[in-house]
Amino acid sequence: MDLQYLNNFLALAHYRSFSAAADACYISQSSFSKRIMRLESDLGVTLFERSTRQVSLTEYGKIYLKYAQQIHNLSQQATDEINRRHAEDEGIVIGGIPSISEYGILDLISGFIKATHIHCQVKSAPSEDLEPMLLNQTLDFAFIKEVQHTNLFNHLPYAEDHLVAVLPISHPLAKQPKIKLQQLANEDFIFQPVNSRPYDLCMTICKQSGFTPNVIYADRIIENILNFVKKGLGISLLMKKLVPTDTDLVCRPIQPAVVADINLCYLKNESLNSYGQCFLDYFVSQNNAH
Incomplete structure (x- = not known):
């Protein structure tokens, strides 16, 4: 028929x-x-x-x-x-911000795979790209920084991070325990990519503090940004956990303080398959353990 x-x-x-x-x-x-x-x-x-x-x-x-x-x-x-x-x-597909290693997300996923033997595919993308991917169901879960479509996703808190000023060790402000954003008004800045959420965040908080930052360079690769700073070509505003320990750099808390939340997100009104539910249960158990 x-x-x-x-x-x-x-x-x-x-x-x-x-x-x-x-x-x-x-x-x-x-x-x-x-x-x-x-x-x-x-x-x-x-x-x-x-x-x-x-x-x-x-x-x-x-x-x-x-x-x-x-x-x-x-x-x-x-x-x-x-x-x-x-x-x-096929298992499950998990998206994560590019800094999944720094935030321990890879450790979490590898722990899940070892515990359950369930196949996981991991896709890395900026938060502004992860949300559409989740909505289009090309991802089952995503670790997203500063979720915007909170009405469309279930979101469980995973981690938080603080924005810091990253300076070369020789910078005049390097010895201060905290730095007010207004003190950076005349600096040259190296930011993450234009129109990314980190870039937009830094532009917004600088403007709220009374100045438009002079951005001389933008890059998705954190190592490149830090090399610019180490060479004294400018300073940066980055989340603290993204900056490795380096004797040529200092990280200083900024005022007003800025905190970013990272959440595990998945679609509302969509039932999880058995593997997805298994990952969610594992995530909750690991989060509660910490």
Whole structure:
């Protein structure tokens, strides 16, 4: 049995109009009519009474409708079960900000794999890219810094970090325990990429402190940013956990303080497969342990 013909039959039984049913099936009315006629020919009976005003089911059509709906439902159930099993066989896909190592996210995922032997694919991307990926269901979970679409995601707190001023050891402000942002108004800055969330955050807080930062360089690679700072070409504002210990650099807390939250996110109103639920349970148990 051609399920397309069966679906066309169900559409016509529902709409009682050849034109409306054809539109709903995204085919021309002439092609749709030929399919219904072919189905009736194969069955050897007339399924619909045609009139100028309305299409109605014959007694044969009413019998066929009862079983056609059951066949359609069973086909859909089979497809759903296959899709669920395929998703489980593929494991889960987890997204994370580029600094997944610094925040211990890789350790968490590797611990999960060792404990459960469930396959995990990890994709790294900035937070502003992870949210659309999660919405498009190319990810099952994502570790996102400063979640924006909180109404669309379930989000569980994972970690927090503080923004610091990163200076060369020789900088006049390097010996201060804390630095007010206004003290940096005349500095040259090296930031993370333009239009990224870290870049926008730094621009916003500087402007709130009364100045527009003079950004001479922007880079996604933290090591490059730190090398610029070490050479005395400028200073940076970075999350503290992204800056490794280096005798040529100092990190100083800024005022006003800025705290960023990292959350594990997954879609609301979407049920997790068994592997996804297993990861969520593992995450919660590890978070509670700490």
